[in-house]
Amino acid sequence: MSGKLVLITGVSGFVAGHTAEQLLEKGYRVRGTARGSKYEHLVKTVNRPGLEFIRVDDVATADFSEALKGVDAVLHIACPLPGRKELDETFSSAVEGTLNFVRQAHAAGVRNVVVTSSFGTLLHPSHGPAFSGGSLNEKNWGEGSRQDVIDNNGDVFYVYMTAKIMAEKALWKFVAEHPEMDVKTILPGYIMGPYPRTFSLPTSQSSLGTNEFIWNMIHKGDVPIAPNWAVDVRDVAKGHILAMETQGLPPADPDHRRFIINSATYSWKQAAAHLIKARPAVAAGIIDLETAPNPPGPLTELDNTRAKEVLKFGEFITPEKTFEDAVDDFSSPALLGAIAGGTLLAYSLAPGRKSNLPPGPKRLPVIGNVHQMPQESPWLVFSEWSKTYGDIIHVDVFGQSIVIINSTQAAKDLLDKRSTIYSDRPVLVRYLKRYAMYALLTFATTIHQEMATLCGYNRTFVLQHYGDEWRKQRRLVAQDFGMANCPQYYDLQNKEARLLVRNILKDPSKLESEIKLRIGIIIIRTTYGYYVQSADDPILANPLTAMDNFSKSTAPGNFLVDFVPSLKGVPGWVPGSGFLQTAKEWKKIMEAASWNPVNYCRDNLETGKTLMPNLCGNIYQEAGGKLSKEAEEQLVWASSSVLGGGLDTNMSSALTFFMAMILNPRIQKKAQAELDEVVGKDRLPSISDKANLPYIRSIMTEVFRYFPAIPLSIPHASTQDDEYNGIFIPKGSLVMPNVWHMLHDPEIYPSPMEFFPERYNGLDSEMEKVKDLAFGFGRRVCPGMHFAEGTLFAIIATTLATCDILPGLDENGNEVLPKYRHTPGTISFPEPFTLRLRARSPQATSLLAEVSSAIE
Ligand code: HEM
Numbered sequence: 001m002s003g004k005l006v007l008i009t010g011v012s013g014f015v016a017g018h019t020a021e022q023l024l025e026k027g028y029r030v031r032g033t034a035r036g037s038k039y040e041h042l043v044k045t046v047n048r049p050g051l052e053f054i055r056v057d058d059v060a061t062a063d064f065s066e067a068l069k070g071v072d073a074v075l076h077i078a079c080p081l082p083g084r085k086e087l088d089e090t091f092s093s094a095v096e097g098t099l100n101f102v103r104q105a106h107a108a109g110v111r112n113v114v115v116t117s118s119f120g121t122l123l124h125p126s127h128g129p130a131f132s133g134g135s136l137n138e139k140n141w142g143e144g145s146r147q148d149v150i151d152n153n154g155d156v157f158y159v160y161m162t163a164k165i166m167a168e169k170a171l172w173k174f175v176a177e178h179p180e181m182d183v184k185t186i187l188p189g190y191i192m193g194p195y196p197r198t199f200s201l202p203t204s205q206s207s208l209g210t211n212e213f214i215w216n217m218i219h220k221g222d223v224p225i226a227p228n229w230a231v232d233v234r235d236v237a238k239g240h241i242l243a244m245e246t247q248g249l250p251p252a253d254p255d256h257r258r259f260i261i262n263s264a265t266y267s268w269k270q271a272a273a274h275l276i277k278a279r280p281a282v283a284a285g286i287i288d289l290e291t292a293p294n295p296p297g298p299l300t301e302l303d304n305t306r307a308k309e310v311l312k313f314g315e316f317i318t319p320e321k322t323f324e325d326a327v328d329d330f331s332s333p334a335l336l337g338a339i340a341g342g343t344l345l346a347y348s349l350a351p352g353r354k355s356n357l358p359p360g361p362k363r364l365p366v367i368g369n370v371h372q373m374p375q376e377s378p379w380l381v382f383s384e385w386s387k388t389y390g391d392i393i394h395v396d397v398f399g400q401s402i403v404i405i406n407s408t409q410a411a412k413d414l415l416d417k418r419s420t421i422y423s424d425r426p427v428l429v430r431y432l433k434r435y436a437m438y439a440l441l442t443f444a445t446t447i448h449q450e451m452a453t454l455c456g457y458n459r460t461f462v463l464q465h466y467g468d469e470w471r472k473q474r475r476l477v478a479q480d481f482g483m484a485n486c487p488q489y490y491d492l493q494n495k496e497a498r499l500l501v502r503n504i505l506k507d508p509s510k511l512e513s514e515i516k517l518r519i520g521i522i523i524i525r526t527t528y529g530y531y532v533q534s535a536d537d538p539i540l541a542n543p544l545t546a547m548d549n550f551s552k553s554t555a556p557g558n559f560l561v562d563f564v565p566s567l568k569g570v571p572g573w574v575p576g577s578g579f580l581q582t583a584k585e586w587k588k589i590m591e592a593a594s595w596n597p598v599n600y601c602r603d604n605l606e607t608g609k610t611l612m613p614n615l616c617g618n619i620y621q622e623a624g625g626k627l628s629k630e631a632e633e634q635l636v637w638a639s640s641s642v643l644g645g646g647l648d649t650n651m652s653s654a655l656t657f658f659m660a661m662i663l664n665p666r667i668q669k670k671a672q673a674e675l676d677e678v679v680g681k682d683r684l685p686s687i688s689d690k691a692n693l694p695y696i697r698s699i700m701t702e703v704f705r706y707f708p709a710i711p712l713s714i715p716h717a718s719t720q721d722d723e724y725n726g727i728f729i730p731k732g733s734l735v736m737p738n739v740w741h742m743l744h745d746p747e748i749y750p751s752p753m754e755f756f757p758e759r760y761n762g763l764d765s766e767m768e769k770v771k772d773l774a775f776g777f778g779r780r781v782c783p784g785m786h787f788a789e790g791t792l793f794a795i796i797a798t799t800l801a802t803c804d805i806l807p808g809l810d811e812n813g814n815e816v817l818p819k820y821r822h823t824p825g826t827i828s829f830p831e832p833f834t835l836r837l838r839a840r841s842p843q844a845t846s847l848l849a850e851v852s853s854a855i856e
Pocket residue numbers: 461462463474477481641642643645646647649650653709710713714715716774775776777778779780781782783784785787788
């Protein structure tokens with residue numbers, strides 16, 4: 001068939017590039033399709049006799065008539081990956097990406113068609129069959145459905161495999177209707193190996209393809225738990241060509257026309273052991289794989305007998321050679337140079353996408369993005385980075401765009417002004433989770449991990465995508481805790497603040513537990529109309545246990561399912577699937593914690609036991625005592641977000657207040673003078689005094705600034721491609737405002753590490769600027785901010801009016817001052833410290849003693 005013309009789609013890709021090279025070597029002529037910018041690049045940079053290019057932008061919709069002219073056979077290798085499209089769009093572009101091309105090939109009279117499919121079509125997207133021993137052959141088919149993907153929260157593997165299954169099934173349906181077509185499909189394992197030399201080398205880590213696994217393995221990275229089916233890219237190319245050349249198979253029969261192309265099952269441990277010997281130069285970069293999690297069951301083989309017998313494939317390249325050649329390519333100066341220049345901002349290399357980083361050595365090295373990601377107090381590290389990289393740091397962590405914003409202006413421009421496209425919450429894709437969890441985003445991953453999802457924590461709107469369900473739940477909370485409604489809860493907040501001070505005065509060692517209890521009481525009472533009696537009251541204790549489980553479930557590495565989300569489909573008997581049981585139990589606790597108080601509220605409305613007003617009670621009363629099932633569910637999950645959103649945050653700020661006061665006796669004196677003058681000593685202050693107490697307001701604001709409870713806010717996600725000041729921000733970016741940095745900018749807040757309420761000159765307009773940052777942005781801004789201020793103000797004013805706050809003492813009676821140190825996590829607390837309270841006067845003590853602890 002020498003001299004015949006073969007059309008290859010997506011010719012600049014890893015497999016297609018090798019296929020083109022091998023065809024040229026065999027004497028074929030090759031026409032390759034490429035998308036716009038790649039096409040331009042190829043035309044300028046590649047000049048090889050027998051090889052021509054044609055521009056095709058979207059395989060799902062393009063007109064291939066020009067491309068198909070005079071063609072003898074076609075190899076359809078271009079593969080539209082799931083990317084960040086809507087689900088239906090992903091599926092239809094996968095199916096149409098195949099059908100559109102094959103239909104046109106048929107219309108153009110081209111019969112010989114080879115289509116690249118995937119091992120993913122052989123098994124269920126859960127990967128269960130991959131870890132059950134035995135072997136898979138071409139007769140196996142995976143079942144994937146849209147509902148399955150949704151049930152698995154859009155897990156990337158589910159999306160990818162389901163799209164591939166749908167596309168290949170649609171193809172065989174078409175072939176059945178057109179039996180004159182000579183179609184074959186190629187099902188490769190994990191494709192690895194060297195890059196084709198005719199085309200440019202990858203220019204970013206995220207474009208290394210599956211070779212990225214090897215790259216990570218030799219750069220102190222981690223390796224995925226995968227079925228370990230290894231095939232050399234050159235063999236995949238060879239498989240396409242042999243399939244194209246093989247004639248006379250039974251027509252329209254997928255059972256004889258699908259070909260698994262796979263060399264062997266080859267574990268990471270085997271690969272590591274081999275490379276340490278064969279390529280000692282990379283040995284130091286390989287982590288100890290003995291500690292890597294084991295697959296959940298015995299690996300299944302991919303049976304390549306049909307390729308050997310029907311295609312006369314001959315010997316496959318061994319995985320050892322594949323790994324060696326890939327590693328050799330990695331150390332080629334050309335590839336290293338290309339990557340080192342661009343990985344931090346992989347986007348910057350695509351046309352129209354710009355880097356904001358200066359060229360040259362200041363760029364973080366390629367792997368540094370992940371390994372340099374700070375584990376503790378990342379806001380402090382990002383703040384340092386801003387000195388080098390500027391106000392917007394755009395990091396690519398294994399293909400996930402993360403935008404760290406260190407400037408108030410940029411945060412407001414993007415998250416407030418463009419809130420229509422920056423109000424989503426991130427779904428952290430598998431790789432980001434896998435790698436960054438260890439390093440970067442303990443805080444961000446806390447909100448979107450698989451275990452957390454299994455336990456049902458993703459149902460409250462704090463974690464939800466920007467959409468209808470979020471909107472409905474949020475409306476309920478925002479309306480009840482909005483500014484105008486807050487005064488209805490002042491009495492309760494005042495009373496609990498007073499009981500708090502009275503109890504800590506008695507026993508200062510209870511500082512933390514008492515703050516937690518009192519804030520818990522306030523929130524449960526205002527949300528459900530139930531007055532919590534003690535810390536072990538199940539109505540408070542259950543949600544606290546649920547929150548605690550949430551932290552455990554989201555702690556990096558605690559649950560294997562976080563590493564392989566698709567394990568959720570694994571049957572319970574598979575070793576290692578114990579997490580399913582735990583998830584079940586924790587889900588039960590979460591459900592009880594969320595439903596019980598709502599049930600209490602509803603069922604006791606008529607008896608009068610439900611204390612009014614309260615969020616749920618108000619909603620039931622408005623609806624005449626009964627809600628539809630859907631509305632009730634919304635209320636349950638909306639109300640459960642109040643404790644989650646309001647407890648730790650308020651508690652952190654209250655602790656910061658006590659810490660700052662211990663360190664600043666001068667400020668205490670000045671605040672007490674204001675309180676004595678405005679409120680007098682005959683009564684306790686109240687939230688209604690707030691308007692007349694500018695210095696107390698300034699202290700409260702300075703608490704928010706000095707030690708913001710959520711220093712990196714809760715990350716938002718973008719839902720559209722965007723550009724800001726020449727920087728391209730891709731759709732799906734995780735956007736993280738470094739609020740701590742903004743509130744410690746010395747240009748705006750001189751001597752930022754000093755607790756200095758005078759910096760606001762008593763001006764509310766200046767104080768608002770702090771709250772504008774500390775409570776988040778745009779449509780996601782904290783709906784409880786006014787309510788939270790009420791609680792905190794009551795605690796600050798009551799404590800200062802009645803007590804002096806003194807440092808705790810060590811065992812020798814020496815004063816111990818607290819240190820400005822953060823605990824890790826999304827919500828950060830000052831590190832534990834001790835204090836003493838001293839009543840300012842007998843009168844203050846008796847005013848506190850008079851506070852009733854009756855249920856109200
Ligand atoms: C000092 C106390 C508090 C601080 C510092 C604080 C801060 C924040 C911040 C920074 C966010 C993220 C906003 C964003 O994504 O841009 C947030 C969200 C949220 N907060 Fe607060 N908060 C506090 C108290 C409360 C209280 C008392 C409630 C209960 C009413 C509450 C409920 C929520 C909820 C439900 C969200 C999620 C909003 C959404 O995703 O749409 N917070 N908060």
